[in-house]
Every structure is written in C-alpha cells, then in structure tokens.
Amino acid sequence: MTTAVREAPHHRNLTCYTDYACRLPECRERFNDWQRNRLRAVAAGTWQPFIDATPVREHLLKLYAAGSTIQRVSDLTGIDWNTVRLYTQPAVKQGRGMIRQTTAEVQAKILAIPVEPVLPGRVDPTGTRRRIQALSAIGWPLKELGPHVGIKPDNVRRILIRGQKVYGTTAMATIDAYERLRNDRPRKHGVSKLGVARALRNSQQHRWAPPKYWDQHPGAIDDPHFESMYRVTRREIIAQDANWIMTTVGLDRAATAERLGVDKSYIDHAFRDHPEYLVEVAA
Known part of the structure; x- marks a missing residue:
C-alpha cells in the first residue's frame, strides 16, 4: 500500500518543506538558511520563535467585520491565504487546527492593516x-x-x-x-x-x-435583471411564451401558435417536453 504525497500549494515559505515534504533545491536551501539562523539566534540567546496569536486573530476578526476578506489580507501581507484562514478557523481537512501561535514578523504584517470599512453590511x-x-x-x-x-x-x-x-x-x-x-x-x-x-x-x-x-x-x-438562457431550448421558450399568452390573454392553442409564428403541433410538443408550463384550456 502506498501513500499519496500531497503537492505543496506554493513554494514561498517553509511549509512546503515541513508540511509537504518538498525537496526542491531552492526549498531545501530556504529551510537550511532558516535552520542556520535559528541556531545562531539560539546560541546568542535571542531566539523567540513563537508568540501568542490572539492579537492577530482579534485583529483579523475586526478586519472581516469591516468588510475585508481572507484573500485581501493575503494580498496585502504576502501570507498564503490558507494560513490567514487558519488564524480564525480550523482546516476542514488534513486535521489542522486553528493557529494558536505565530511569529513577530507575521503579527507585524497583519496588525499593520488598518481596520477600515470595505463593503456595506x-x-x-x-x-x-x-x-x-x-x-x-x-x-x-x-x-x-x-x-x-x-x-x-x-x-x-x-x-x-x-x-x-x-x-x-x-x-x-x-x-x-x-x-x-x-x-x-x-x-x-x-x-x-x-x-x-x-x-x-x-x-x-x-x-x-x-x-x-x-x-x-x-x-x-x-445583474439580477439578466435572465440566464444557459441550456434553454427554443422549445422551452415557446412553452413559456405560450403559457403566458394562454393564461394572460386567454387565447387557445391554435391562436397562440399563430401569434408565436409556429404550428399548433409545435406548442403541443413544447408542453409535452415541459409539462410545468402546460395550460389545460380548449384546444
């Protein structure tokens, strides 16, 4: 039995290496650089990898309430949209919970977005x-x-x-x-x-x-006034029009057919194929 390897959605940060086992040369080098910097910071006593993500989550909720979207936050900060989403809600798949800790860099990017109205309620x-x-x-x-x-x-x-x-x-x-x-x-x-x-x-x-x-x-x-005609056949249009004429004007099928410029048999077939428009009046 083999296990399918998930493909990383992007190759911009460490997640492709740590979460998706990506081993592209540039991604491997990115991880190695991060690891070297981490070890230097640990040795110098300046390493502070994670901080509480609550301020980030609270700020994101304010942004969303003002009309911002996950994608807009992602575009403004350069942070992957799925990562932004995980600060306020858990993933539906893959068992990933809501992010509880973050980095000072991420926090600074998100808190820098002003809370301004974007859309009406x-x-x-x-x-x-x-x-x-x-x-x-x-x-x-x-x-x-x-x-x-x-x-x-x-x-x-x-x-x-x-x-x-x-x-x-x-x-x-x-x-x-x-x-x-x-x-x-x-x-x-x-x-x-x-x-x-x-x-x-x-x-x-x-x-x-x-x-x-x-x-x-x-x-x-x-446009709420635009009526989609996707996959609507001419026969269905005739059935709709015939229904309106017969119920509104009160014409029979023969007179309705003449007004629509079709044979009466065409309306018969149209009603047969689209019985939801059928009008039971004198033929």
Whole structure:
C-alpha cells in the first residue's frame, strides 16, 4: 500500500518543506538558511520563535467585520491565504487546527492593516449565487467551496436556497474564490472523482451556467435583471411564451401558435417536453 504525497500549494515559505515534504533545491536551501539562523539566534540567546496569536486573530476578526476578506489580507501581507484562514478557523481537512501561535514578523504584517470599512453590511445575492453555481458546474461540490469562501460548508447551500441578501464580506470572498478556482481542477484540491461527478450531475440538473457562459455576457453575472438562457431550448421558450399568452390573454392553442409564428403541433410538443408550463384550456 502506498501513500499519496500531497503537492505543496506554493513554494514561498517553509511549509512546503515541513508540511509537504518538498525537496526542491531552492526549498531545501530556504529551510537550511532558516535552520542556520535559528541556531545562531539560539546560541546568542535571542531566539523567540513563537508568540501568542490572539492579537492577530482579534485583529483579523475586526478586519472581516469591516468588510475585508481572507484573500485581501493575503494580498496585502504576502501570507498564503490558507494560513490567514487558519488564524480564525480550523482546516476542514488534513486535521489542522486553528493557529494558536505565530511569529513577530507575521503579527507585524497583519496588525499593520488598518481596520477600515470595505463593503456595506448586506448586498444583493445574485452574483454570489451565480458564482457558486458556476464553480459547481465545473465540478466543485458545494460543501468543498465553504473553506475557500471562508464560510461554513452548510452556509454555501443556504445561499443558494434563500433569496435574502448576503453579507458584503461573503460576496467579496466569493468573488475571490471564484477567480482563484475557476481555472483549477477540483481534483488538484483533493476533491474525489465521485464528488466531481456528483457536482457536475447536480449542476446539469439545475442548468447552472459555468464560468465560460458568464464570460460571454460581461457584467451579467451580478445583474439580477439578466435572465440566464444557459441550456434553454427554443422549445422551452415557446412553452413559456405560450403559457403566458394562454393564461394572460386567454387565447387557445391554435391562436397562440399563430401569434408565436409556429404550428399548433409545435406548442403541443413544447408542453409535452415541459409539462410545468402546460395550460389545460380548449384546444
């Protein structure tokens, strides 16, 4: 039995060497330099490797409450976004708990970020829902998106179900996650083959549009008035229009067909394929 070796998400600090067993020459040298500096500091009596991370965690929570996101903190400090996340919440996988200790350097970088309002409290949920749906349409299970957005996995599904507004922080975090993940394969992030298949099947059943569809309609992903026509057939459109005409105007199928410019049999077939629009009136 062999154990799969996890690939380091980046090669910018010591974690690729210590946590992922990376042995690239530059990463090995980075670790050796750190080790030599540590030993010199220990000999000189100046070594202070870790300090309490509580001030960092409290400051991050204030930043999040003001509208900052995990990704924004990562961009401003150069600290990996997943490491930033672990200061306020434990990892969903790999058994990593919340970070309780940190270094003076990391603390200084994070505390240097001013607490300033970034977004309003709640915003329209349209763009947030559509981005989650688009990621699911390329194989991301909903429960796997929670850690990337910075919210509980169950809350991802609630966003899709509920029509109420979402927090501005959640909206911005979803945008960050969408841009990071839209070109990544879920399997590279540990999502199982079965999980990908289920996500694809679920999104197909709901006809959720993938990122490529929204790329063809710039700005539409956040527009609540834009109606997605992804995988909507002409026959379904006819069924919808016929339903509206017959229930609103009161025409029969023959007159409705004439108004829509199709044969009556076309409306019959449209209602057969899409019975949710069926109107039982005189033929």
